[in-house]
Amino acid sequence: MTVTYAYEALPVAEWFRRNREIAGFQNPARAMYQTVRELVENSLDATEPYGILPNITITIKPVDEAKSWYSVYVEDNGVGIPGHEIPNVFGRVFYSSKYKIKQHRGVFGLGLKMVVLYAQSTTNRPISVRSAAVRSDKIYEYRIMIDTTKNEPIIVDMREYENKYKWHGTAVKVVIEGNWLNSKKRIEEYLRRTAIISPYAEIYFKGPDMEMFLKRRTIKIPPPPEEGLPHPKSVDVDTVKQMISESKTATLAEFLINNFDGVGEGLARSFLEWAALDPNKPVGSLTQDEIVLLVEKMKAYEGWRRPRADWLSPAGPELLEVGAKSILGAEAVFAVTRKPSSYSGHPFIVEAAIAWGGQIVPVDKPILLRYANKIPLLYDEGADVARKVVDEFNWQNYKVKFPAPVAVIIHVCSTKVPYASAGKEAIAEIQEIEEEMKLALRDAARKLRIYLSRKERELELLNKYTSLAKYVDEIA
């Protein structure tokens, strides 16, 4: 037996280029959908949280039909990107402005780079960008590729010119191998469902053989989410270690007060007393074992406040109801927005709506529409914890017998949505989230039961009247 040991470290950009399937770029149709999705999400993230009413234009054009090459163009009126940062955000994997405790659509610092890498691998064309940050004197244009061996941008060319009218926003154009026929429906559905949950957005989409204009339906934009702090109950050892390394001289009490959500002087002292820890000990002097103990105690303590909701921006029951009626043509919709909860230090809110009757055709198990941070999720339903919850739900308890005309909408918003894959299409099986989904469903289902009971009674009453009428008829 001869064994040769040959080890190699793969650079991160090259790794993602080779494994692009795990980020949703698995075939030309899905890659086209994913490209639109990544760009549109960035546009929404660059507008809504800053109080800007989003105007987004998307254009897909064939470039070379024989080779299935298409250009995808997305333009927004967002806050833009500072000129010198443009190469980084397009050319370095994991470079992002969204690693904050704040609700964003983007989370991975990966989307743009995957688009660039996919273009590079299929058509070998650079991505084109035009952007101006808010109040920037200049507009910048770049053409960029990625050096995958170094995880660095290659600037193919760039120019800058005067920003006369103080325009701000971003426009991106990329040429990729795509499949319009097989992605068209999904892209349309994605945009339509985006407009439903973000009715303050205006979206214009022009494809090779169609045009779609999703008008703004309200100018009421949700209050921008604030940046938050991790919740003390569900933070892990490594995170606490990192936090400690950044504030070594603080005492234990100070450390808790400054770094965690909803921890004031009083609460910090009660906790430390309960945990039998010295409030005046500098955190820098804690041993590894003491840090582990601290985290365990934080996990076990029951006295913390609920995570604050003002970092999160749920859709709210009204919007879900309107949405469900318009997507599904339901006869009645029952929506619930749960109180905030948290997992691993990240606050989240689950919302659910149950839609009944109307144009919904009776099905053997409920139709499910999923959203995460206002992004419609269209793929990988089978891997999503929401599907599991809906399937295991005890519908009989709520007067639902299948086949029944029932559909469910589930929306999770969080400062960190735990996606089960880098393609951001399914929510992982996190116990805390699963639990909240069940409760949201139960709350909505209770309302449905009341509605169905009332309908039953009305029907009975009607039947009684009818037979009474018949009886009266007969004796008459």
Add this chain to the structure above:
Amino acid sequence: MTVTYAYEALPVAEWFRRNREIAGFQNPARAMYQTVRELVENSLDATEPYGILPNITITIKPVDEAKSWYSVYVEDNGVGIPGHEIPNVFGRVFYSSKYKIKQHRGVFGLGLKMVVLYAQSTTNRPISVRSAAVRSDKIYEYRIMIDTTKNEPIIVDMREYENKYKWHGTAVKVVIEGNWLNSKKRIEEYLRRTAIISPYAEIYFKGPDMEMFLKRRTIKIPPPPEEGLPHPKSVDVDTVKQMISESKTATLAEFLINNFDGVGEGLARSFLEWAALDPNKPVGSLTQDEIVLLVEKMKAYEGWRRPRADWLSPAGPELLEVGAKSILGAEAVFAVTRKPSSYSGHPFIVEAAIAWGGQIVPVDKPILLRYANKIPLLYDEGADVARKVVDEFNWQNYKVKFPAPVAVIIHVCSTKVPYASAGKEAIAEIQEIEEEMKLALRDAARKLRIYLSRKERELELLNKYTSLAKYVDEIA
């Protein structure tokens, strides 16, 4: 509107620590399963391809029941890891010996690191390793953690001692937060199904409340897969660029002959003639556009040979039949191993088996057992292209009317299995693979149809006899 632009680059190890859900570490039960899986797969990869009959021992023990901490221990008799490489393979994300065109269970260079990061985040304990490479004079022991800000190993401690008996192999122990109750069944099933497709492995598993010994059922080990070359028909521009940068002075003809699967002198010349390219041009002098053109022509050319099969190690129809009978207790099994095919330069083989009757209960859609490179896939079935193919298959054409007692096994082996997520649980929707799955299913279903027709005829005959007998009876 005040906008602050704050960008940050996340180091790769920290990124995976934060996003561990996408690698299968999404809750304590699944993380426990994933830990076993990553370690067992490494053990199989360190034995079978080198002609070593695998002996694998797995032990799970509670460490602290109140906190749900468990130790997971996996030991093998494989080729081991050279001492100086141990810190790297455990402590650097994307460090691997498997970035070769060769069939491996591992593919991402990520498994061990995810185990270390998960342990670190939940119990903050280092991983312990003992290993000796083949013919090594020493046995090495390390305890390792990962510095996530640098993607570097932290060596907590190490020692080395004489390898008197020239032992080779690897033993790994890790303490994690787990959930035995909820992972037990899956781990057992995973191991059982591993043993079925790798009957030359001997696996001993001891859990907190059970013991399982999967005996070796054959000492026939498949011929070790060879390392291969990419197939010319399905390689992408970026890959070709990289290959060119490593052999600039070669002529086009030489470049093709040396770097691609099944391309000899004659074939290279026919192709270059067809493509109107100069065989004597040094590849280093090709412009970007010429490289793009070259790749396009390579894609379009119809004269290439089929990818070679000797790099791949399918299970074979006999093993699938025996396996299906023993897992499912089927009455009859029809198995097919397709010829090799390729996608994006990677050869692959699809195998399928259809199992019928016996202990299989009639179901509305076929039960599906999935394998990839001999790894059983137990999660995320809904996101797997195999599920789609089985669901869309026209079963009626093959005399199958649901509910029917039918189950399907699908095995994909490839030098690169296109997983849809870093957790390696579902195969992405790659058109070439989908197509081969359909054909494999069709081939197997044809055999099923013949079987069912014969049964039908026998039944008819039986009925005829019975009624004839009755008739004879009556006239007698």
